[in-house]
Amino acid sequence: FRKLGEVDVFIHDSLHTYEHMKFELELAYPHTRKNGLLLADDALWNSAFAEVAQAVSSPASRIIRGVGIMKK
Numbered sequence: 001f002r003k004l005g006e007v008d009v010f011i012h013d014s015l016h017t018y019e020h021m022k023f024e025l026e027l028a029y030p031h032t033r034k035n036g037l038l039l040a041d042d043a044l045w046n047s048a049f050a051e052v053a054q055a056v057s058s059p060a061s062r063i064i065r066g067v068g069i070m071k072k
Contacts, residue, residue, distance in 0.1 A: 001031040008033055013041040021048035025070075029056050032072045043068030 001007075010028040012021060021040060025048065028038055043049035049068035053061035060071040 001027070004031070006031055006033045006036070008036045009039065010037070011039045011041075016042045016045045018046040018048045021046065022052060025049065025052040026055075029070075029072065034072055036072045038068075038070040038072070040068035040070075042066055 007028070010032055012024050012028075014020065014024070021043075025038060025040065029052065032038055040049045043063045044066050049063065049070070050061075053068075053070045056070075056072075058070045058072065060069075062069050
């Protein structure tokens with residue numbers, strides 16, 4: 001993220017453990033532009049996506065067909 005600066009979209013589709021998903025989403029959120037999106041595949045496998053969305057007070061977040069969609 002230091003090299004990229006802000007991103008419009010971040011997609012998590014790697015290791016789906018609670019710890020890893022939470023780490024990646026918490027790391028990516030501050031580097032996502034306002035109105036940008038964070039996406040997470042298999043967001044229902046654990047509570048990390050929902051917890052991060054609540055912690056950052058995301059203006060809009062949903063899980064649709066297992067894909068978490070969070071707006072910054």
